[in-house]
Amino acid sequence: MALFVMIIRKMIQNKWLVSSMFFGILMTVALVGTMPIYSEAILTRMLVKDLETFQNEKKVYPGSYWTMMGFYNEKSDRRAKMISDTDRFMSDEAGPGFGIPVKELVRERRTKSVSLIPDGQTSAKKISTTLRSFSDLEQHIKLEDGRLPAKQPVNGVYEVLLTEQALSSFKIVLDQVFELKDDKIMGTIKIKPVGLFSKKQDDDPYFRNASLSDLNSVFVIGEELFTQEFIKGNKIPVASSGWFFVLDYSKMELGNVNNFIETDKAIRAEVKTKVVTFQSEFTVPAIATITKYFERSKQLSKLMWSLNVPVLIMLGFYMFMVSNLIVDRQKNEIAILRSRGASRWQIVLSFAIEGLLLCGIALLAGPFIGMGLTKMLGASNGFLEFVQRSRMTVHVNEQAFLYGGVAAAVSFVMLLIPVMMATRVSIVGHKQQLARMQRMPFWHKAFLDVLALAVSIYGLYTFQNRLKDIRSLGLTTDDLNLDPLQFVMPALFVIGAGLLLLRLYPFVLKLIYWIGRKWWPPSLYATLIQVGRSNSQYQFLMVFLIMTIAIGVFSAGAARTLNTNTEDRIRYGNGADFVLKAQWANDKPPPPGPGAPPSAAATAEVVPKVIHYLEPAFDPYLELTGVEQAAKVFIKEKASFSSGSSQGSATLVGVDSDEFGNTTWFPKNLLDYPFYEYLNLIASDPRAVLISRTLAEQRGVKTGDTISIGWENVNSQPFVVFGIIDYFPTFNPNPPIGSIDVSEENGKKNAPMLIVGNLSRIQFQLALEPYEVWLKMKPGYSTTELYDSIEKMKLPITSISNTREELTKAKNDPFLLALNGILTLGFIISIVISFVGFLLYWILSLKGRTLQNGIMRAIGLSLRQLIGMLALEQLLTSGVAIMIGVMVGNVASRLFVPNFQIAFNPSSLVPPFKVIFDAIDFIRLYSIVSIMLFIGLCILSYMLSRIRVHQALKLGED
Template identity: 70%
Template sequence: MALFIMIIRKMVQNKWLVASMFFGILMTVALVGTMPIYSEAILSRMLVKDLQTFQEDRNLYPGTHWSSIGFYNESPEKRLKVLSELDDFMANEASPSFGIPVKELVTERRSKSFVFVPAVGVEDQNKSKPSATLRSFTDFNDHIVLEDGRLPSDTPVDGVYEALVTSKALGNFKTVLDTVFEIQDERVQGTILIKPVGIIAKKDDDDPFFRNAALTDLNSAFVVSEKLFNQEVILGNKIPVAFSGWYFVLDYNKMELRNVYDFLGTDEKIRSAVLKRIVIYQTEFVVPALDTISKYFERAKQLGKLMWSLNVPVLIMLGFYMFMVSNLIISRQRNEIAILRSRGAARWQVISSFAIEGLILCGLAFVLGPLLGMMLTKVLGASNGFLEFIQRTSMTVRMNSDAYLFGSIAAGVSFIMMLIPVILATRVTIVGHKQQLARSMKMPFWHKAFLDVLALAISIYGLYTFEKRLKDLQALGLNSDDLNIDPLQFIMPALFIVGSGLLLLRLYPYVLRLIYWIGRKFWPPSLYATLIQVGRSSSQYQFLMIFLIMTIAVGVFSAGAARTLNANTEDRIRYANGADFIIESRWPNDEPPPLPPGSPGGFGGGSAPETASSVTKVIHYLEPSFDPYTSLPGVEHAAKVFVKKNANFSAANDGGTATLIGIDTNDFGNTTWFPEDLLDYHINDYLNLMAPDSRAVLISKTLADQKGLKQGDSINIGWTGIATQPFVVFGIIDYFPTFNPNPAVGSVNTANAKAAASAPMLIVGHLSRIQFQLGLEPYQVWLKMKEGASTAELYDGISNGKFNVTSIVNTKEMLGKAKNDPFLLALNGVLTLGFIISILVSFVGFLLYWILSLKGRTLQNGIMRAIGLSLRQLIGMLALEQLLTSGVAIMIGVLVGNITSILFVPNFQIAFNPSSLVPPFKVIFEAMDFTRLYTIVFIMLLLGLGILSYMLSRIRVHQALKLGED
């Protein structure tokens, strides 16, 4: 107990150092804790977004689970037993175990098909008899409305089964309501009468209760009440049961990472329970969300890889921070430790006292860190870009066991980082300690061991291998998962930052000596003293400088990575579309209507006569007026763009197929979006080159390389049914709007040595010549909108103009979806958090170091005042010392961060599909990001200098000199 009280007193005595150490540990545990919390939150949002997209694209509610069984010739007893057991299983075991709310559990029953005839009247033997099934649904009446008639009774009325039908079924049965029919089937026991009493329709068009949204499966069915079906068909066995299904309607908006495994596990349990009771070929399972969930796991894997890769530099920086603070704590107590060792204290006793202190701090951080991580996660959920926050729907953030698991690991590593300086200090006796004080000029360990050179060599080698693999991915049209990427590759940026910083610090003392030597004869005393102080004590500044280099470089790297990934995502969408809007419409033509099924040449029929099938009919189109497109609201420019896939070409005794694009050069140049630095010259220069000659075409470099073409060569172009015509190659280009020169994913056989030969090819020509000499076919209309133009007004103009539009591609809408994509939100959130933590920790570490340094030099500063230096000169010396240490470290950090971004940010494209990244991935820096960074750093330095100046002003000369005497 006495030892514990002594440790608490020591912690109180060094409260600022201990608080700073606790801050570092807490931030480390919180940051590591945010990863599983944020991953779960963002992945849950990602899954829900994917399911919503599925519903929008396919018009199918994804939160359903359908399982069914069919009966063949089982006995009534077995049918009853199977249905009873499965009903109980679905309601009491499966329903509660999905992990998300169950909106509906619909039990659907169907009888075997039967023939029915009017119960009253003369039967016409030659007349075809309609067939139908008897069906029932759980809670059916709550989801339908009556268009005519009334609801049926739950029990037979005078021996007649009352039923509901759709209007289409009533027409198929060629009858009216309240007509009584008799079922004619040898399998039916006795006489069964049935009467339709009501016509139904869906209450809500988007009600997921109905598996078949159009109710077409009820167009040959009588729907009776569930109670009547169970009593008369299942228990009474008056009509054989043919089918039973269980349909779960789930609230998929509540699906999260933690319950997606419950969903999959319940699906497996349902399949197992059904297959255990019935043969396989009589079962059916339909779960629309399974495909989305399987893709979701792939995206989750990519996101996890990306989050760790982005956080590794920040974690290494936090490790440096804790080591620096721990070293500062030990340096203040090194004399005390040496005395204890010299007076007989064992090493384990000294280490144990510090270990208890570390356990207290790490234990508190372990408890509070994940809670702080939850708060940070909520902040991240509002990120709309790098250091951009908006009001948006809050993410569902929950604490999970992984947060404490990861937090415990982080706390354990922090504990080890704290003990390393203690272990090193306990090896030294009082004599060795005094010797070390007299040898403060010794070279740091990392310079002796050349750790800077080693870290740089490893990072550069990792960069080389990574870039080589990326080139393979793009050249071979592979997915990022097709090549094994070492996770250690993501540590390379941090290693490069550390190695570069240490290497520059190795050279820095020589720069100081050069500065000192240049002005040694005319430096003022204050500058002279500062250069002597920094030059002779450079090793004591090493930790601070490498720490500042790490934090600033990580901040610059985070800014560069975020801006690059955001900008490249937007550029990729703009390039793939080519303009703000792409409109396709249907042109009047003489294409014959499709042949009906069963006719010669039609679907399901025989082949057409040989003479008819051997000739391909050329379809003639009538071009609609183009002027109305240019007059649409908000349109600045419009262009005609004809795109023909698989056009034929021949040149130099060789040929092939390529994409042919026909344009009007002037309109196209004014309308399209294209990066300025993607080609050797501006794209408008290439358009101007081909503009004077209608025969001129531009070809892709892939076509020129594969077919050996060059400028001035002739090339013949046409397509199926159209004779080729001569054109002349005026230019060769690497890229063109919408054109991806990389092989399509999965299109290349890696065993083929000539894999590059499968790269796509492009030909760009004049639309007027293509229409005149080749053929007139529908083209796309590309629109460039005015700044701030309303999309709604454009759509209204298209609707009012009665354009026969078949499709519209809205680039602005796609950009909005991309910005709200959970994957990009996660990326911006992680990088923003890393940047904020880097700057915050940098400020705390900077301030802590200089306060302790100033306190340690109280005697020296007092003597300076005593010999005549004014407070202003002392502050000037301090400012100069900060400039030569912290200022230089910050400048090195900015330089190293920029170089690291240029070299390593492109590697993050591995989280996407490198083969589809066109235009090529490039590093982008935004002036605003650097303005934010420099502003924060300037405020940090200014605030730190202000605090230190205040401390200097409080120094009393007599107290400092009295301290020296003591």
């Protein structure tokens, strides 16, 4: 207990240092804790969104689960028990096992197929039918005609329901009595349809078949009556029993996906233990969508670790630096304790208890702070950009505490390393160390800087070779095994480059001192002496600042590059803000209607070789709400061409150069000359065409050659090549994905080819066929107003490609959200930790030099000169570190940010991936750093002004 009290007192005496250490541990645990929390939250959001998309596209409710048990020759008692046991299992175990709310559990029973004969007509044509029952059916249907059936037989007749389609199929009327015939029917079974029903709500997921087409030859009887008469009474053999779950998939989270999978396995096992395999059926629409999220979860986890490694290394440096400061202040005390008989483990134990207290509190609070940070990540829309986005489902899970526990354990070890090193030194050794401040740091002795640089450059070289293979062979990123540690290389490069420049920095100081040794004023002379002789004292702070600033620059460059390249890829792929396709009037025969005779179908199949189209009016497109410019763009896939002895097929694009140039989006500096100059080339001559470089290289066509162009049933016409282009809106010159070959040359032979010509000549000389309409919108346009305008003008639009919608979808992609969120969070944490570390270091340094500063005041230096010396010292240490950090961060960005294109498919990435820096990002970064330095200098200046000469000298006497 005495030891514990002593530890608490020691922590109170060093409260600022201990608080700073605790802050670092807390941030580390919180940052690591965000990984599983954020991964689960973002994948949960995307899982629900994908299931919603599945429902909209497939028109199938994804939260459904259907299983059916078929019966063969089971006895009635055994069959009834199997149904009863399975009912109990489905309601008591399977339902709760899914982990999400069960909206409906529909029990469906079916009899075997029997013959339907009108009562009293033995010679009538036999029609096959079955009887079915559904649980809670009455709550989901409405009567179109007739009434609901009685709960019990009426005069020995079972009353039933049927659909209008079934009524038409059977060609019967309501209230007509029928007899069911079969060899295994016990006695006489008569039924009477008394009502027609339909769905109460069109989108009710209660019905497995939305159109009720599976009930076209079925009569529906009440569930209780079915159970009493057919399951227990065995009057008609029961053929099958099914269970249909309607689950609330909007409540599905990544945490209960495992429950869904395990419950699916449990249901299959339960059903298959009761029947043979071919007598069971399972339909789970969402299983494929759900299963792939396990792989996406692993990929996202790797990505988050890779992006967070630099920040975690920086936090490790911070904790090691603060721990060193704590131990440095107590080295004299530790050395005295060792000289007076205290063992090393006793001293280490006292620090270990202190560390356990800090790490334990951080572990309890860190995951909850991580949850708050996760909410901030969900609002990120770019680097240091936040938007109002729909709230993510965020909660602390077991993995957050597990990850946080590992982070706390590593932090605990980092705390003890300086303590264990300090306990090895006796009081004599400690005094000797104080007199020898020029020791070379360990990382310089071990050449860790050179090693880190070598490893990072080798990793970069390996990655670029693999990337080259992906591009040349048309592979996907899944075809090559890429080590996620490739994304750790930037951190190694930053550390290696920073340490290497710090190795050279003392020589720069000596050079500055030597150049002006005859002219430097006393204050500058003293500062150069202080920094030069105590260089190792500043190493930790300078490395720390270098890492912080370099990681900040790298994060800004990476986020801006990824966001801009993603937007450029979508804009280039679409070509314009909106791409519309409309229905054109033509002379093609209409397709035969359903039920048409074979002769009519054969006649409709005879399509004329040339279809004649009537071009609709173009002016209405210019009058649509929000439209600034519109252009006609004709695209013909697989148009044939020939030039000399060379021939092949290419994509033909016809444009009106002026309208097209004002409408389309095309990035700058992508071609040898401005894009509009190439359009001016073909505007000068109606015969002029532009060809892609892939066509020129593969077929040996050059500028000035004549090339004949046509397509099926359209005669070729001569055109003249006026220019060769590498890129054109929507055109991807890379080999198609999957064209894998061992040689790069063969990969190039599979590259797509393009021809761009004048639309008017193509329509006049070749054929008039439907074209696309590309729209450029005014700033701040409303998509809803545009759609309303299209509907109001009754334009026959068949498809719309919305670039803004695709951009929004891309920004909601979990990987891009993770990139933006993690880079933003990492930068904010880096700056906060950097400010705390910077301030803490200089405050302690200033307190440790109180006597020195007091003597300088006593010998005549003014407060202004003293503050000037302090500012110069900061400039030579912190300022230089920040400058090195900016330089290293820029180089790291240009070298390693291209690695992130592996998140896309590089073989289909157009425009080419390029590193982008935006001035606003650096303004934010430099503003924050400048404010940090300014506040720090103000605080230190205030502390200097509070020093009293007599107190400092008295301290020296003591």
